[in-house]
Amino acid sequence: MQTWQFWIDRGGTFTDVVARTPAGELLTAKLLSDDPERYDDAAVAAIRQLTGIASGPLPPSEIRMGTTVATNALLERRGEPVALAITRGFGDALRIGYQDRPDLFAREIVLPEPLYARVIEIDERVTAQGEVLRALDLEAARDAFAAAYDAGLRAIAIILMHGYRYTAHEAILADLAREAGFTQVSVSHKIGALIKLVGRGDTTVADAYLSPVLRRHIDRLEGALGSGPRTLFMQSSGGLTASNAFQGKDAILSGPAGGIVGMVGTAEQAGFHRVIGFDMGGTSTDVSHYAGHYERDNEARVAGVRIRAPMMRIHTVAAGGGSICRFDGARFVVGPQSAGANPGPAAYRRGGPLTVTDCNLVLGKIQPEHFPHVFGPGGNLPLDREASLGRIAEAVPEMDVRAAAEGFVAIAVANMANAIKKISVARGHDVTQYTLACFGGAGGQHACLVADALAMDRVMIHPLAGVLSAYGMGMADRRVVREVTLALPLDDAHWPEIESGVAVLGDEAQAALVAQDVGDAALCREARAFLRYASTESSIEVEWADRPAMEAAFAEGHRARFGYAGEGLLVVDMIRVEAIAETTITDGRVALLPDISSPPTGEATVFMAGREWQAPVYDRPGLAAGYAVNGPALIIDASSTTVVEPDWRATVDPLGNLILTRTNPRGAVRSSAEADPVRLEIFNGLFMAIAEEMGAALQHSASSVNIRERLDFSCALFDAAGNLVANAPHMPVHLGSMGESIRTIMNRRGNGRDGRGILRGDTYALNAPYDGGTHLPDITVIMPVFVGEADDEPAFFVASRGHHADVGGITPGSMPPESTSVEQEGVLFDNVLVVDQGRFLESDVRAVLGSGKWPARNPDQNVADLSAQIAACAKGATELNRACAMHGRNVVEAYMGHVQANAETAVRSLIGRLREGSFACEMDNGAVIRVAVSIDAAAQSAHVDFTGTSAQLPSNFNAPVSVVRAAVLYVLRTLVDEPIPMNDGCLRPVTITVPEGSMLNPRFPAAVVAGNVETSQALCDALFGALGAMAGAQGTMNNFTFGNDQYQYYETIAGGSGAGADFDGTSAVQTHMTNSRLTDPEVLEARFPVILEEFSIRRGSGGEGARRGGDGVIRKVRFREAMTANILANRRRIAPFGLARGNDGAPGHNWVERAGGGREEFGATQTLEMGAGDVFVIETPGGGGYGAKEAGAP
Secondary structure, eight states: OOOEEEEEEEOSSEEEEEEEOTTSOEEEEEEESOOTTTOSOHHHHHHHHHHTOOSSOOOSEEEEEEOOHHHHHHHHTOSOOEEEEEETTOTTHHHHTTOOOSOTTOSSOOOOOOSEEEEEEESOEEOTTOOEEEOOOHHHHHHHHHHHHHTTOOEEEEEOTTTTTOOHHHHHHHHHHHHHTOSEEEEHHHHOBOSOHHHHHHHHHHHHHHHHHHHHHHHHHHHHHOSSEEEEEEOTTSOEEEGGGOOGGGOTTHHHHHHHHHHHHHHHHHTOOSEEEEEEOSSOEEEEEESSSOOEESOEEETTEEEOSOEEOOEEESOSTTEEEEEOSSOEEEEEEEOTTTTOSGGGSSOOOOBHHHHHHHTTSSOGGGSOOOBTTTTOBOOOHHHHHHHHHHHOTTSOHHHHHHHHHHHHHHHHHHHHHHHTGGGTOOGGGSEEEEESTTHHHHHHHHHHHTTOOEEEEOTTGGGHHHHHHHHOOEEEEEEEEEEEESSTTTHHHHHHHHHHHHHHHHHHHHTTOOTTOOEEEEEEEEEEETTOOOOEEEEOOOHHHHHHHHHHHHHHHHSSOOOSOEEEEEEEEEEEEOOOOOOSOOSOOOSSOOOOSEEEEEEETTEEEEEEEEEGGGOOTTOEEESSEEEEOSSOEEEEOTTEEEEEOTTSOEEEEESSOOOOOOOOSSOOHHHHHHHHHHHHHHHHHHHHHHHHHOOSHHHHTSOOEEEEEEOTTOOEEEEOSSOGGGTTTHHHHHHHHHHHHGGGTTSSOOOTTOEEEEOOGGGTOSSTTEEEEEEEEOOSTTOSSOSEEEEEEEEOSOOOSSSTTSOOTTOOBGGGGOOOOSSEEEEETTEEOHHHHHHHHTOSSSOOSOHHHHHHHHHHHHHHHHHHHHHHHHHHHHHOHHHHHHHHHHHHHHHHHHHHHHHTTOOOEEEEEEOTTSOEEEEEEEEETTTTEEEEEOTTOOBOOSSSOOOOHHHHHHHHHHHHHHHOOSOOOOSGGGGTTEEEEOOTTBTTSOOTTBOOHHIIIIIHHHHHHHHHHHHTOBOOOOOOOOEEEEEOSSOEEEEOOOBOOOOBTTBOOOSSBOOTTOOOOOOOHHHHHHHSSEEEEEEEEETTOSOOSSBOOOOEEEEEEEESSOEEEEEEOOOSSSOOOOBTTOOOOOOOEEEEEOTTSOEEEEOSEEEEEEOTTOEEEEEOOOOOOBSOOOTTOO
16 A cells, blocks of 8 residues: 655745645645744644644655755854864865955955864875875874864864865774764765865865754654654755755755756656746745756855755745845835745735735735635734735835836846846857746746746746645655766776776765665666866766767867867866666646636736736636636636736646747837836846856856956946946956946047948957056957947947966066066057957967067967957847847947946935045055045035055056046945946046056056056055045955966965954955955865965954954965966055054065075065975965954953
8 A cells, every 4th residue: 555655845935745645646735834833843734734633643654855954054053063173274264265255345244154163273284196295193183173072062074185085084083083972073075075175175064064953853853753754855966865864965955956856857747858947936036957967066155155065056046925125216126135934025914024925916916815824823814915005005105006016026037037047048058949947836926927038938837836846856766976076188098097987986876875775766877077178177067978979068068158169188077976766757647637627716907017907817727638828817726826927828738737838929128218217127137147147158168267266357248438337246456447448449449440440240359558458467358249230330348357367478477576667567469359250360369479578478378268258248249139139229228328327326325425535555665645535515426536646656556547447436336335236327426536647547668567456455445544434454465476387377365354433354355456266275286286385364463443454364385396486465564554543454474485494585576486395475464453442342
């Protein structure tokens, strides 16, 4: 006899349950996840409700569950206290991470709190090649473990440098930890044998932090269920596992993974093999892509923690039914805040805010009588429509409530469509050829609108769409996934080792699966290889096969994602093998369809497409196969509502799926060019999404570490006049300066001034500091965008700027500390045509790279990065043309103006609250930046005057005016607390005076390489000082380069941020004009002949005060072969200033420790020849304090 089966998805708002009775009947239930007045656990309550057993033992059953317990513990920081055991010198490595800040424009930089409670630095060191530099000190480790245990810690995470490959030291330490009494021992090479210390380390700590919480939850659940049920849990990778094998690291996407499995299984049954998943719930929306195999990510960030484990590739956007809606006076805004389950939307009868659910209720798309009656004190009342009407009238009192509600829904739809583009269009997939599979409680309410926004013509909604994540638990296989970094060339010599690695990994995965007692389930394996070119880090996932097949699959995947095939040696970066115990899937019939359809149960007054309609309401279980319903209409079942919009038709297929298709061709969206608060937010999101898509394309396809890992690039859109419209938040120093590059091209080539003109298909490159550039390593690629076939002039421009690893000059890395003229800093791209009407002029580009006295050292890499920049611009041009086709060119042009006007309004409002002031900021070389800010309150305008600043310098700390403009724009944007668009409108209320011939407006051929990276930081500090806003940050980027003819490497190093009147500074973080990331320590050592001996927080270096400045860092690099090293910095002599009687931060400090025992100290800038064994030490400055510290204060 069959037993009960329960498939459960415990979400943030609702817990969904699908049950199969012993007789084969399917039942469903939906309960609030958090309803303490009625039950302790929603899953147990649902099981008792469906079985009818209110108390006492439950019958034998199998329970398959996805749970948010681990995710919630991570979000709320309620995990098990953890001891972190890590290689000496890296105790702060996970706290520092990659040193970038999460919010580019926040004055108070808030970083996630570390999950570990205690750090144990382990005396040991192994190189990337397996050489033991320092033996493991067992006794010291044993004593440290005992002390941590005595302090009450019972969980430990063990992470050693290169431990993913050389595991002996980690294995010994794991045994020691168990001997010491630790009950949870998470070891990095067991958690994931993948390169990258920071990602693997965070994951190991998260596993130690979450697994005990998960175990306690499972024990309580199984205790409440009794001995009858057997439990399996969904992992983030999409496979089920036994409860005793369920680990914290694999639980982060437990619930959403069930939705992917359910989506794929039901779509395949319906005959759809290319699907976009759209799972809209109460708190957020998850979107996904499927084209024949599950797509997984190896690293994701959840609650500020990097999780480097196999998980379904799911992009989440904060636009669920509970997303809060508001009007800021100019724009309608939806999310990212959510009302959650408690209090929930206003209609939930708990006094909640206005949400998307309330808007759909006001529009009639949700009918209270057909929504679960689980509200009110007794948990038995329907949604309260009057509360929703009241909230929307409060939010937008001047507007018709239904028009306002439709506007908020339109913004939520646009946000969700942009999220889908990130996992489809941005990765080279033509979304119009896919089926949109909608599920989740709110998915059907928005299905047609989202499809329209993406030009998709078909939507599928399963009979169990409202609980499909739960149903997916029932369809899922039991799976064990194993991964390992190989980093082996795909060639004859290494093929046997690669094959062996796949076989061994498969055996390991299958043994772990069999150990879970899978019974007589059919077993199989699936293997995938992650291939990349040796010169890049962007891998393409391909199915494991013979070499020719994998090489062909890689070429096809690379062309689809980046637009070109590429060339070079292929490397097998990583392999993944899954052992699978298959679940037997039925024929897909989950609904018993009637022979004849029932008539509508009634009519509902709905507001769609800008007008009121009387829409028939259908009971979905009453519709027969083949029945068609034309929109507008509502089709309702027990767990969800499907809204059939006008010009759409819903047809019931033989399995009971609703297949929605367009009945009329989709025309252009008829938007007015007049500013509208709804369209303003939609176009703001659209322009930013295009810039972000450009950035994603550039990052994935670039060759150099600078762009692909450090993210030292920016992508932006501009109007026909070269005004910045949207700049993806990448690198602040690029923000206001790329427009100058655009205008240089226009001035020199527009209207045929160059004898040729700006032609369709052209692309230009520019790095000239005196013609719109900043410094020579930053090459800007500019592409004009033509819309109409008959247009002679471009309608828009797109641009991408990337920091190239080397463009020549007197030192490797093109950041020479001692340059005195711009020609010493590299080759010059001054308005160079690089693509002539669609044809890449590679020979011309190489001629420029090879020109001058000091040509580029690695032109192949330059060409590869320029090609990636061109491809990124082409992506932006395509998306702008698509926007014009959808909305009309005049509307797109108009809203480019409107978003700038919106930013201008926000800045004018800010200016009225600013104080006038002046400041003088001295630099280490004796130069002084003087700035005076005067305010015209009546005109809401400001004048920023740099008169009195030092004259042009003989050194390279001169900064072009474009850098000054970028700094002013950044500071103003940072002072606006609202999330306004970053565009040229921000500077319209501001005039800037910069004396010609000063260090901020130098004359050719003054050297400028430090102006972009160092003087820009001092500019920001001077402006914040003049405005009294915050103390000095570290005031430098600490540019560190090293290299020779074979290697070139560049990094900027974090320090302390300055304190403000109501916040402390932050330690070890990038500040102001940079936000570049650091290369992971293991990757650095694997790619370059260096040893990173220490990377730690320089405690005590932040300035004291009522609010304390952040601390700098200590970074020690030992060279293993001869190279030239350069430091280009500031704030070694002059300390970062305190403000309002706060103390200065500590200045930085540099020195070299020679292998022979000598020590050489030097100032902010220096070039040195490093020998094997020499150590370069950099201590970065702390931030200044704010306010006088009270006597006796800690």
